[in-house]
Amino acid sequence: MEWKNCLNIKAGRAGRRVLVLLPFWLFVVADLSAGVLVAPTVVYMSDRERTGRITVQNPSDEPKEVSVYVSFGIPESDSLGGVRITLADSAITDPRSAADWIKVFPRRLILGPGETQVVRFVARPPKDIADGEYWARIVIRAEHGQTTIPSANQVDGIVTTLNMVMQTAIALKFRTGNLVSKLEVYDTRIEPSDSLVQVLVSMENLGNVSYVGLLTSILYDANDRQICQDNIDLAVYRKLTRNLNLPIPEGDFQKPYRVEIAIGNEGRKDVRAEYAIPGNRIEYGLAVE
Amino acid sequence: MRLFKNNSAIGSLAILVAVVLVFSGANVGAQDVATGSATATVLTVLAVVASQALQFGDVMQGVRKAIANNVDASSGIFAITGASLKEVSAYMQLPDYLWNSTNEDRLVISFSATDAVIDTLPGTPTAPGLGNSGNVDPHNLPEFQLANAGTGSIYLGGTVWPTVDQRNAAYAADIILTVAYTGQ
Numbered sequence: 001m002e003w004k005n006c007l008n009i010k011a012g013r014a015g016r017r018v019l020v021l022l023p024f025w026l027f028v029v030a031d032l033s034a035g036v037l038v039a040p041t042v043v044y045m046s047d048r049e050r051t052g053r054i055t056v057q058n059p060s061d062e063p064k065e066v067s068v069y070v071s072f073g074i075p076e077s078d079s080l081g082g083v084r085i086t087l088a089d090s091a092i093t094d095p096r097s098a099a100d101w102i103k104v105f106p107r108r109l110i111l112g113p114g115e116t117q118v119v120r121f122v123a124r125p126p127k128d129i130a131d132g133e134y135w136a137r138i139v140i141r142a143e144h145g146q147t148t149i150p151s152a153n154q155v156d157g158i159v160t161t162l163n164m165v166m167q168t169a170i171a172l173k174f175r176t177g178n179l180v181s182k183l184e185v186y187d188t189r190i191e192p193s194d195s196l197v198q199v200l201v202s203m204e205n206l207g208n209v210s211y212v213g214l215l216t217s218i219l220y221d222a223n224d225r226q227i228c229q230d231n232i233d234l235a236v237y238r239k240l241t242r243n244l245n246l247p248i249p250e251g252d253f254q255k256p257y258r259v260e261i262a263i264g265n266e267g268r269k270d271v272r273a274e275y276a277i278p279g280n281r282i283e284y285g286l287a288v289e
Numbered sequence: 290m291r292l293f294k295n296n297s298a299i300g301s302l303a304i305l306v307a308v309v310l311v312f313s314g315a316n317v318g319a320q321d322v323a324t325g326s327a328t329a330t331v332l333t334v335l336a337v338v339a340s341q342a343l344q345f346g347d348v349m350q351g352v353r354k355a356i357a358n359n360v361d362a363s364s365g366i367f368a369i370t371g372a373s374l375k376e377v378s379a380y381m382q383l384p385d386y387l388w389n390s391t392n393e394d395r396l397v398i399s400f401s402a403t404d405a406v407i408d409t410l411p412g413t414p415t416a417p418g419l420g421n422s423g424n425v426d427p428h429n430l431p432e433f434q435l436a437n438a439g440t441g442s443i444y445l446g447g448t449v450w451p452t453v454d455q456r457n458a459a460y461a462a463d464i465i466l467t468v469a470y471t472g473q
Contacts, residue, residue, distance in 0.1 A: 035336045035368075035370075038334065041334065041470060075471050082431055083432045084378055084432070085378040085471065086380065087467065139467065157347060157348070157349075158349070158396070158451055158458065159458070160345045160459075160460050161462075162342050162343045162344075162365065162387070162462055162464050163461065163462070163464070164341075164365060164367065164466070165463050165464065165465040165466070166367070167465060167468070168335050168336065168467070168468055169467050170469070170473075171469075212472070232472070233375065233376060233470075233473075234472060235472050235473050270472075
């Protein structure tokens with residue numbers, strides 16, 4: 001895939017600043033070993049394979065207290081294309097939620113320095129559920145295994161302790177029956193300015209699985225010269241609006257511009273082929289006015 | 290889009306950063322804990338780490354104390370490591386109070402709409418990288434794209450409001466950051 005550099009205007013200045021700041025940043029990342037690592041980041045289960053697993057590793061020198069629970073949350077967007085994944089632990093009304101019937105073993109564990117632990121999941125879906133995909137989020141919560149809190153007679157003054165708790169939420173997908181991946185674009189808005197073309201693409205999932213793919217937008221000038229390109233990894237569960245920003249660098253680009261948009265399942269290197277569900281491909285172009 | 294393909298300096302830097310990350314204490318390269326069969330699975334590991342807690346230091350009765358999001362020694366720092374250029378959603382659960390050990394007294398804490406900074410290029414609280422978001426609302430963090438090196442940081446400030454008769458005690462609360470890929 002050919003990428004067009006849209007940001008080379010600032011690249012030289014950025015490079016110098018980045019090099020200056022690199023030692024400070026390395027100081028920050030040096031403490032990255034304080035977290036737990038979880039793999040993989042998507043768990044696939046099915047009616048034929050009702051168990052799944054993740055592996056949690058503590059690469060640090062300190063024990064970690066880890067808890068694992070099942071929640072529900074899908075990517076949702078606002079009208080400007082901002083995306084949120086809001087987790088719900090109770091009162092889940094989405095009929096595609098699997099959160100109530102996925103069980104976790106173990107739910108709490110202490111990982112010593114360098115230790116690895118497998119956490120398993122078992123699906124117990126209701127009988128006669130409709131074909132398609134059911135969703136949940138596995139939340140892995142990590143805290144320091146030992147926290148020092150001053151006792152009352154040690155405190156001379158007001159002392160505050162804020163425990164920084166880290167959670168990673170990974171997707172769990174349970175599949176059953178005939179699977180259909182189909183997407184529809186129901187609105188596209190183009191908002192040009194002098195230095196930027198903003199494209200808002202609103203999509204709706206018409207299949208019974210999450211549509212996982214790639215949204216590509218390319219800006220051309222009147223002479224078919226490619227000005228800029230933006231790509232976004234897509235996961236459309238219900239409706240979703242995504243925002244693509246196409247900066248216009250200084251150059252001899254002739255108006256009117258046009259935007260070519262493509263949506264497809266291809267090009268996702270983070271989805272293993274055996275788990276990919278091919279869906280429809282959408283391609284269209286719009287004039288920038 | 291943020292691949293600096295035409296700039297050799299940035300390209301070299303990206304390689305250097307990747308090498309440093311793999312061989313640093315981050316141990317990000319040691320993701321052989323995955324199901325083991327596909328490189329793609331290894332690449333998508335997502336980790337969030339609290340590099341530094343939000344620290345208010347000495348707090349006086351009746352005197353509010355604010356810590357900005359750009360104080361190296363005191364701002365809260367979360368570091369996120371994942372796959373290169375992948376977009377993540379981050380959600381922060383912030384407390385309204387800190388409680389003492391007996392749950393008999395509480396200390397008000399607040400976070401303003403400008404108390405967080407997201408930084409996706411190398412930086413520190415005092416000097417965030419060029420990938421910084423500017424001040425954003427920690428209650429409503431925008432999604433963001435991890436850097437080429439697969440990294441991002443969130444710097445957090447806040448304010449505590451002790452009353453004039455606030456009891457001398459140790460007060461504690463949790464700040465919870467949840468991170469997820471938006472594209473899966």
